[in-house]
Amino acid sequence: MSCSVAVSNSPVFSPSSSLFCSRTAILSPSAESLNLTLTHLKPSSSPASPSASSPSSPFMLRLQKPPPLSLLSSSSAVASSTSSPSSDSDSTAGLGPGSVPAILKRKRPARLDIPVATPAMCLGLPAEPCEVRKELESEGDGYSVYCKRGRREAMEDRFSASVELQGDSKQAFFGVFDGHGGAKAAEFAAQKLEKNILDEVFKIKDETTVEEAVKEGYLKTDADFFKEDAAGGTCCVTALIRNRNLLVSNAGDCRAVLSRGGTAEALTSDHRPSREDERNRIHSLGGYVDLCRGVWRVHGSLAVSRAIGDHHLKPWVIAEPETKIVSLEPECEFLILASDGLWDKVSNQEAVDIARPLCTGIDKPVPLFACKKLVDLSVSRGSSDDISVMLIQLGQYI
Secondary structure, X not given: OOEEEEEOOOOOOOOOOOOOXXXXXXXXXXXXXXXXXXXXXXXXXXXXXXXXXXOOOOEEEEEEOOOOHHHHOOOHHHHHHHHOHHHOOOOOOOOXXXXXXXXXXXXXXXXXXXXXXXXXXXXXXXXXXXXXXXXXXXXXXXEEEEEEOOOOOOOOEEEEEEEEEOOEEEEEEEEEEEEEOOOHHHHHHHXXXXXXXXXXXXXXXXXXXXXXXXXXXXXXXXXXXXXXXXXXXEEEEEEEEXXXXXXXXXXXXXXXXXXXXXXXEEOOOOOOOOOHHXXXXXXXXOOOEEEEOOEEEEOOOEOOOEOEEOHHHOOOOXXXXXXXXXXXXXXXXXXXXXXXXXXXXXXXXXXXXXXHHHHOOOOOOOHHHHHHHHHHHHHHOOOOOOEEEEEEEOHHHO
16 A cells, blocks of 8 residues: 655745645646655555556655745746735746746844943933942042952942141041941941041040040931931041041941051951950940851841941940041051951051052052052952052151
8 A cells, every 4th residue: 555645835934825825836736756765664565546656665755846046036027926915815826837936035024123221321320330330449639549349239338538628738537438238328427427527626625635526426427327217337447637646546347557667557456246345345235246157246147346327236336436546757658448358358567568669669659559459469368348448648747
């Protein structure tokens, strides 16, 4: 027994043909066929098919040959006749007997141009706000600062710098702020702390009360931030230069290191629950400190014991700073203010040794490059935190 299978032109591959083609268009008696003999099957003993074109093989697969290349590049007259409304009913209309209908290639759809949205276009914001900027650098009269974002999605570090206070070139204020739980507290402190401190300092008549004035500035900033009803907090380190004195204050683990003739001198002490006096203070107020994964934390949460903000941890986390006053002498070369992203990986003396050749004893100091070099060193040692480094040249204030 033998059978004959006819595979016609499919409308899917021949868009010029109609879905409702006539039988003549589907099975053209003049179409050439390919005979595939299935020799692995046992020949049938039944009589051959009555079809005159059936071979002696048991199965004959009739596949229509693709049209010659000349048909693919047919004349515009043929193409127009196949695409006109009158030819929709029969794709072979206008062709002579034995002709193969022209095959038209399917056209690729037109490209869709979708505009790429940017923050500035969608939100009316700057293209690179400080929160998402990966790096931030600034230089001014006698200072340089470089900040680099860590693995967080937004940078939480901020800084402030003001020179020539009250028109006096020997007075200046600098600060570095390391936010946690968001950048709102650091942003607020960078904008308000300087004004609050200076308002208190300029009111005093006795220089012996300047430490108390700085403290009041910190506490007022903390109270003002509480009114904002915002979450998070920030560690702070500030430097006020006036009357040839350097007043350095901190709340948290931001640190100030002075280079005195090439020797590093830490002017601040980190406020962390691991400090015995800080832990005792927290316990005396009814709080507790837990050791979580090798880090001491206030109520198992915050790794610093002093900061501006963090109102959910009051009164155990306080904003009261510690202040140290240093008389500026010729051997006081420069001051480094930096967040813990630097000090967790770089020691005090190492930071001074790296920065000093780039800041002193050369014709053209490059303090900004020194800041970048310190940041890159901390990153190379595995720091994933935001890192901010400010370098202040003290020579011009003596």
